[in-house]
Amino acid sequence: MRELLVEAVRRIAALDPEVMDITLRTLLLSSSATVLSCLLFGPLAATIHFTSFRGKGALIGLVQTLYSVPTVLIGLLVYLVLSRSGPLGGLGLLFTPQAIVAGQALLIAPVVMGLAITTLRGVGSGVSDTALGLGASRLQAALVVVQQARHAWATVVLMAFGRAVSEVGVAMMVGGNIRGHTRTLTTAISLGIGRGDNAEAVALGIMLLVVALAVTFLANVAGRLSRGT
Numbered sequence: 001m002r003e004l005l006v007e008a009v010r011r012i013a014a015l016d017p018e019v020m021d022i023t024l025r026t027l028l029l030s031s032s033a034t035v036l037s038c039l040l041f042g043p044l045a046a047t048i049h050f051t052s053f054r055g056k057g058a059l060i061g062l063v064q065t066l067y068s069v070p071t072v073l074i075g076l077l078v079y080l081v082l083s084r085s086g087p088l089g090g091l092g093l094l095f096t097p098q099a100i101v102a103g104q105a106l107l108i109a110p111v112v113m114g115l116a117i118t119t120l121r122g123v124g125s126g127v128s129d130t131a132l133g134l135g136a137s138r139l140q141a142a143l144v145v146v147q148q149a150r151h152a153w154a155t156v157v158l159m160a161f162g163r164a165v166s167e168v169g170v171a172m173m174v175g176g177n178i179r180g181h182t183r184t185l186t187t188a189i190s191l192g193i194g195r196g197d198n199a200e201a202v203a204l205g206i207m208l209l210v211v212a213l214a215v216t217f218l219a220n221v222a223g224r225l226s227r228g229t
Helices: 002-013 016-050 056-068 072-083 097-107 109-123 127-135 138-148 150-165 169-175 185-195 196-229
Strands: none
Touching: 002 016, 002 097, 002 196, 016 056, 016 097, 016 109, 016 185, 016 196, 056 109, 072 097, 072 169, 097 109, 097 150, 097 169, 109 138, 109 150, 138 150, 150 196, 169 185, 185 196
């Protein structure tokens, strides 16, 4: 075990091309998925928060329930949509980085929406009421609330990114784990163990752990900033 760990650390210290390539690809794909999901579902979450309608509470509850939706289920859904017999099969996106980005963006959508709604709730109605009392329109008042929650948005983004970077089902099912193309940290770790390359698997595991710890640390910092402490 000690020799295995030493070899894994040696590969990282030597900037092993395979380890670095997989790590950078993982960060790029998960970052792209996070940005895409925030752009698509962040405004939707704000719309839900600022709009009153029947069943709003049930809808928010459903979104929060989907936080822990199995990654393989999302992977299966995206696979069926992008496969040759699927509605988007003609685009040829299956087993491409774009498919992973789309799948991860869909996977983290509930996290983005749920945390965004919670963030906006945390600002309180007083801010909106004050803005309206000063003559602001409903849209302007909503923008004031969004601006007041600016520090908390970092937590939303980081938590969504953390969910994306640690998943394996979507990347495996719609990415195909193709070397130099769609292989990510999680899928590469599974492959390394399967083929007996434990040193590489451990090295990749260390990199994934570092990323996870960095996300947790930054999320805690963002949380303290949002609370003003």
